[in-house]
Amino acid sequence: MAKKTSPTTSNTEVKKRKMNATDQKTMAALTGLADEIVGAAERGRAPHLDVPSRSLSNVRYNSTKRFIEMGNGKNRRELFNLSQAKSYMQTVLVSSGCKQLIEEDKTTSIRGLYYLLKHTIEGAREETFDDQADCDPVIEDVEVTLNTLREELHVYASNRGSMVGNITFIDSGDEIDCSRMGSGGYSIPSIVEPDIIQFKKSDAKFVLHVEKDTVWRRFNEDKFWRQHNCILTHGGGQPPRGVRRLLHRLHNELNLPVYCLLDNDPWGYYIYSVIKQGSINLAYESKRMAIPNARYIGLRSKDYDRCNLSPSVTIALSDTDIKRAKQIASYPWFEKKKPWQKEIEQMLKNGFKLEVEALISKTISYVTEEYVPARLAEGDFLD
Amino acid sequence: MAKKTSPTTSNTEVKKRKMNATDQKTMAALTGLADEIVGAAERGRAPHLDVPSRSLSNVRYNSTKRFIEMGNGKNRRELFNLSQAKSYMQTVLVSSGCKQLIEEDKTTSIRGLYYLLKHTIEGAREETFDDQADCDPVIEDVEVTLNTLREELHVYASNRGSMVGNITFIDSGDEIDCSRMGSGGYSIPSIVEPDIIQFKKSDAKFVLHVEKDTVWRRFNEDKFWRQHNCILTHGGGQPPRGVRRLLHRLHNELNLPVYCLLDNDPWGYYIYSVIKQGSINLAYESKRMAIPNARYIGLRSKDYDRCNLSPSVTIALSDTDIKRAKQIASYPWFEKKKPWQKEIEQMLKNGFKLEVEALISKTISYVTEEYVPARLAEGDFLD
Numbered sequence: 194m195a196k197k198t199s200p201t202t203s204n205t206e207v208k209k210r211k212m213n214a215t216d217q218k219t220m221a222a223l224t225g226l227a228d229e230i231v232g233a234a235e236r237g238r239a240p241h242l243d244v245p246s247r248s249l250s251n252v253r254y255n256s257t258k259r260f261i262e263m264g265n266g267k268n269r270r271e272l273f274n275l276s277q278a279k280s281y282m283q284t285v286l287v288s289s290g291c292k293q294l295i296e297e298d299k300t301t302s303i304r305g306l307y308y309l310l311k312h313t314i315e316g317a318r319e320e321t322f323d324d325q326a327d328c329d330p331v332i333e334d335v336e337v338t339l340n341t342l343r344e345e346l347h348v349y350a351s352n353r354g355s356m357v358g359n360i361t362f363i364d365s366g367d368e369i370d371c372s373r374m375g376s377g378g379y380s381i382p383s384i385v386e387p388d389i390i391q392f393k394k395s396d397a398k399f400v401l402h403v404e405k406d407t408v409w410r411r412f413n414e415d416k417f418w419r420q421h422n423c424i425l426t427h428g429g430g431q432p433p434r435g436v437r438r439l440l441h442r443l444h445n446e447l448n449l450p451v452y453c454l455l456d457n458d459p460w461g462y463y464i465y466s467v468i469k470q471g472s473i474n475l476a477y478e479s480k481r482m483a484i485p486n487a488r489y490i491g492l493r494s495k496d497y498d499r500c501n502l503s504p505s506v507t508i509a510l511s512d513t514d515i516k517r518a519k520q521i522a523s524y525p526w527f528e529k530k531k532p533w534q535k536e537i538e539q540m541l542k543n544g545f546k547l548e549v550e551a552l553i554s555k556t557i558s559y560v561t562e563e564y565v566p567a568r569l570a571e572g573d574f575l576d
Numbered sequence: 577m578a579k580k581t582s583p584t585t586s587n588t589e590v591k592k593r594k595m596n597a598t599d600q601k602t603m604a605a606l607t608g609l610a611d612e613i614v615g616a617a618e619r620g621r622a623p624h625l626d627v628p629s630r631s632l633s634n635v636r637y638n639s640t641k642r643f644i645e646m647g648n649g650k651n652r653r654e655l656f657n658l659s660q661a662k663s664y665m666q667t668v669l670v671s672s673g674c675k676q677l678i679e680e681d682k683t684t685s686i687r688g689l690y691y692l693l694k695h696t697i698e699g700a701r702e703e704t705f706d707d708q709a710d711c712d713p714v715i716e717d718v719e720v721t722l723n724t725l726r727e728e729l730h731v732y733a734s735n736r737g738s739m740v741g742n743i744t745f746i747d748s749g750d751e752i753d754c755s756r757m758g759s760g761g762y763s764i765p766s767i768v769e770p771d772i773i774q775f776k777k778s779d780a781k782f783v784l785h786v787e788k789d790t791v792w793r794r795f796n797e798d799k800f801w802r803q804h805n806c807i808l809t810h811g812g813g814q815p816p817r818g819v820r821r822l823l824h825r826l827h828n829e830l831n832l833p834v835y836c837l838l839d840n841d842p843w844g845y846y847i848y849s850v851i852k853q854g855s856i857n858l859a860y861e862s863k864r865m866a867i868p869n870a871r872y873i874g875l876r877s878k879d880y881d882r883c884n885l886s887p888s889v890t891i892a893l894s895d896t897d898i899k900r901a902k903q904i905a906s907y908p909w910f911e912k913k914k915p916w917q918k919e920i921e922q923m924l925k926n927g928f929k930l931e932v933e934a935l936i937s938k939t940i941s942y943v944t945e946e947y948v949p950a951r952l953a954e955g956d957f958l959d
Contacts, residue, residue, distance in 0.1 A: 299940045300797060302790035308936045312888045320888055349793070355735075355763045364758025375747025376772055380738050380763035382793075389759055406735045407685035410765075414683060505695045505703055553691045557682045 213388050215345055216295050222339040223292045230285070241271040242284055245337040245477065247330075252476045254525040259485035261471040263337070279319075283331045284338070286310050286321055291335065294347035300384060303329055306348055337477045342386075343434070349383035354436040355406065356381055357413050358424030360395040360443075368393070371424070378413060381426070383435035385442065392447060399450045400424045400443050401490075401565070402432075404464060408454065408549050408560070415561040421569070424449070431464055434475075437482045440468065444484050451484055452574065454565065457492035458508075458546035459517035462537070465489050470526050488574035490565065492547050494539035500564070506554045507545035515541060532575050596771050598728055599678050605722040606675045613668070624654040625667055628720040628860065635859045637908040642868035644854040646720070662702075666714045667721070669693050669704055674718065677730035683767060686712055689731055720860045725769070726817070732766035737819035738789065739764055740796050741807030743778040743826075751776070754807070761796060764809070766818035768825065775830060783807045783826050784873075784948070785815075786837045787847060791932050791943070798944040804952070807832065814847055817858075820865045823851065827867050834867055835957065837948065840875035841891075841929035842900035845920070848872050853909050872958035873951050875930050877922035883947070889937045890928035898924060915958050 212220065230240045244267060245251070251266035270281045290310045294301060301309065307328040312321055322328045336343050343350065355378035361370045364382070371379050382389070401423050403409050409427035412418065418425040424443065428436040443449050453468060455461035469487045471479030496502065510518070518537050527533045540546065552560045568574065595603065613623045627650060628634070634649035653664045673693045677684060684692065690711040694704055705711045719726050726733065738761035743754045747765070754762050765772070784806050786792050792810035795801065801808040807826065811819040826832050836851060838844035852870045854862030879885065893901070904910060905920045923929065935943040951957065 294940070297940055300793070301936065301940065302793070302933070304790055304931075304933045305794070305936045305940075308889055308931075308934050309940065311937065312886055364760060367756040367758045369756075369758050373750040373752075374762075375750045375752050375765070376767070377735070377747060377763040377765040379757075380760040382758070382760035384759065407687055410732070410735070411682075411684070411688070503695055506691055548687075548691075550685070550687045551691050553684065553688045554694065557677070557680055557684065557688075557692070 210296075210298055212295070215386060215388050216298075219339070219341050219345045220292070220295055222341060223288055223295075226288055226339065227285075239271055239273045240281075241269050242281060242338065243267045243269055244284065244334045247333060247337060247474070247477070249473060252473050254470065256525070258480075259470065259526070260479040260483035261473060261476045262479050263476045280331070283321065283328070284334055287328070287331045287335045288339075291346040291348065300347045300349055302349055303332060306332065340477075342438075342478060342481060344384040344386055344438075350434045353429035353433045354381040354427055355379060355409060356424065356426045356439070358400075358418040359397040359422055360424050360447075361393045363391045363393060365389055372419070376410075376413065378409075381436050381439055383433060385435050385439045387442075390439075390442075392442075395424070395447055395449075396422060397424045397447075397449060398422050399452060400426060400440060401452050401454060402426045402428070402440060402468070403454045404428070404430065404456060404461060404549065411558065412561050415558050417561045417565070421566070428464075431467065434478075434482070437468060440487075441482050441484055444486070451487045452490040452569075453487055454490050454549060454560075455492070456546065456548045457494055457496065457540060458510075458548070459514050459521055461492070462521050463517070466521065466524060466526070470524075488576060490568050490574055492549055492552075493575075494536055494543055494547075496547060497543060497545075500552065500555065500559075502547070502551065503554055506551035507543075507547060509545050510541070510543075514546065530576065536575060593679075593681055595678070598769060598771050599681075602722070602724050602728045603675070603678055605724060606671055606678075609671055609722065610668075622654055622656045623664075624652050625664060625721065626650045626652055627667065627717045630716060630720060630857070630860070632856060635856050637853065639908070641863075642853065642909070643862040643866035644856060644859045645862055646859045663714070666704065666711070667717055670711070670714045670718045671722075674729040674731065683730040683732055685732055686715060689715065723860075725821075725861060725864060727767040727769055727821070733817045735763065735766050735818065736812035736816045737764040737810055738762060738792060739807065739809045739822070741783075741801040742780040742805055743807050743830075744776045746774045746776060748772055755802070759793075759796065761792075764819050764822055766816060768818050768822045770825075773822075773825075775825075778807070778830055778832075779805060780807045780830075780832060781805050782833045782835060783809060783823060784835050784837060785809045785811070785823060785851070787811070787813065787839060787844060787932065791837065794941065795944050798941050800944045800948070804949070811847075814850065817861075817865070820851060823870075824865050824867055827869070834870045835873040835952075836870055837873050837932060837943075838875070839929065839931045840877055840879065840923060841893075841931070842897050842904055844875070845904050846900070849904065849907060849909070853907075873948065875932055875935075876958075877919055877926055877930075879930060880926060880928075883935065883938065883942075885930070885934065886937055889934035890926075890930060892928050893924070897929065913959065919958060 233240045245263060246266040246268050251264040252261060253264055255262045270277045272278055272281045290306050307322060307325050310321055314321060356371055357374050357378045358371050369379055406427050406429055412425050440451055444451050453465050455464050469484055471483035518541055521527060522534060522537045552564055616623045628646060629649035629651050634647040635644060636647055638645045654660045655664045673689055690705060690708050696703055739754055740757050740761045741754050745752055752762055789810050789812055795808050823834055827834050836848050838847050852867055854866035901920050901924055910916045935947055
């Protein structure tokens with residue numbers, strides 16, 4: 194969906210194009226929304242939109258599906274209601290902007306969409322949006338209202354994360370062989386839907402997802418993925434949507450286990466939680482992003498003893514760390530898991546956290562040559 | 577230098593390897609430093625290091641070379657001086673850590689080097705480094721003392737920025753064809769020295785460097801680089817070392833003009849200034865990074881009128897913006913350039929800044945189909 198029909202076609206003469214299945218579906222949802230509004234107006238009724246509520250009270254953990262999902266709560270947004278008219282207008286405006294993007298077969302960032310739609314309302318001094326923060330939640334509203342992914346609306350999130358390993362796929366018509374990507378790797382785009390990326394061939398046995406690019410680089414430099422026949426990804430911290438969606442596709446379409454090598458701190462636990470169960474904020478996208486079978490491969494609170502680490506490489510827990518750790522321990526999906534409770538308790542007892550990079554104090558390649566191979570051989574993961 | 581000799585070689589049994597020319601040179605500098613210290617000790621003198629001063633007073637603009645460079649000021653660091661002993665020890669320690677990295681033919685991040693060297697000093701309660709901030713300036717000290725790039729010491733900076741376009745090169749033995757990189761592009765690594773990356777073939781006529789990944793994506797999606805036969809890069813804001821060094825190599829080794837498409841704000845001006853003249857902080861690396869012939873292709877203060885933009889897409893200048901703009905106008909390399917003085921004056925007169933993304937308010941592909949092609953055709957750049 195990101196291909197332009199022809200580089201010489203000017204914007205002003207965009208023709209109706211043959212849409213792919215995803216675009217057709219999204220377009221149907223967008224025009225369906227517009228039809229409802231017109232229908233209401235024609236029947237002499239006040240136009241309104243029912244927007245699923247993204248508040249905490251409308252989010253729950255589904256223990257069967259094992260991910261966070263949204264409930265059925267909705268908020269009505271009416272045109273003829275002084276306090277709702279502006280957000281009603283904004284919702285319709287964002288929908289029409291996305292329609293334009295799909296029609297022209299182009300994508301843009303949330304910043305781009307904001308600029309595309311920002312203008313002074315005719316006959317008034319009011320702006321459609323005052324600033325970016327005014328526009329962002331409306332984009333999420335449109336996503337949930339239409340039950341589409343942001344990417345399907347041709348709006349992309351940030352571009353962060355890289356991949357190398359034994360997999361070949363097509364990206365926008367180009368064949369990408371991730372075993373021949375040099376030191377930099379393939380930069381994971383934010384839109385990785387099947388219209389853009391089609392998997393071709395993979396011998397890989399699993400995906401190793403590491404938290405940071407610095408750690409990823411150690412694994413790539415040591416050609417870990419070649420020796421262990423895997424795919425190596427990172428998300429630059431909390432992985433952005435594109436990385437999460439790609440992991441989800443690798444897991445579900447290619448049946449690859451996903452192992453996460455994260456820091457032994459509340460932030461590392463939280464990243465794992467988001468990869469596995471989804472996040473509260475993006476609960477409506479869990480079904481396409483959450484990987485309930487993802488495994489946590491380290492670092493662990495017991496590693497200080499197990500790996501015989503020096504006190505020099507420990508970092509004392511802050512008050513915020515302690516508070517966050519307790520919050521995470523009480524998440525419904527961690528609450529009943531003894532190994533996780535033990536893991537978090539041990540960290541609190543230790544009084545310190547450990548970064549994956551700290552393993553370099555053993556030897557430079559300890560993490561790739563000993564730590565991860567040992568965990569894989571033992572099958573010592575947290576679930 | 578990023579290749580491991582053999583994936584099964586354990587760290588403990590690293591053999592003397594055949595070093596490439598860069599590593600030999602860096603190694604000679606490192607052992608030279610150590611020899612001086614030993615020599616002093618043997619002659620019964622107090623060991624010391626002379627570290628070039630990285631303070632503002634030791635930095636100047638060289639109007640012949642047209643970049644910022646360091647002066648000859650040095651600070652002596654003595655072992656037998658209570659206030660200098662620790663920083664003396666740290667400097668020697670970082671040097672020895674880099675020597676180890678080169679010997680093992682491995683690279684690491686500044687975080688990794690910190691963990692590699694952090695320990696409690698024997699017989700004392702003192703740590704070698706208290707935290708990362710304690711270690712980072714010492715790495716820079718070693719760089720300037722040995723007149724080497726951080727990358728040559730096998731320490732890398734952050735990994736940010738992507739590239740696509742008509743160029744083929746070898747990265748760590750893999751052939752990378754940047755015209756077949758899909759939507760994500762080639763992720764520019766932080767070490768791009770000739771040992772890692774060898775250019776093979778390029779038909780490209782110029783490099784278009786844009787500020788942000790979101791803008792880069794618009795150009796890639798519209799296949800601008802194919803139509804205009806160029807290389808397209810971004811640096812995720814202020815470009816990291818790897819991106820600057822790669823631009824420098826593309827410019828000098830392949831004789832490609834470098835055009836920078838940046839925001840019409842003090843930050844955009846500053847990014848241009850760093851790409852072109854180098855930065856005060858990394859003045860000692862200017863000769864390998866600065867591109868005095870780089871050209872600024874926009875956005876311009878006159879674009880509000882020239883492109884007939886809506887007041888809705890302007891962003892009012894903050895007090896900080898105004899202060900920064902005046903500072904930049906007084907930089908020696910902007911001070912005598914009338915077009916730049918006019919540019920900055922006009923921005924201050926406008927009272928607002930403009931982001932490249934704001935051009936989407938014309939049409940989605942205005943920037944790729946009209947704005948940049950028009951500037952290239954007119955040759956309307958700032959120098």
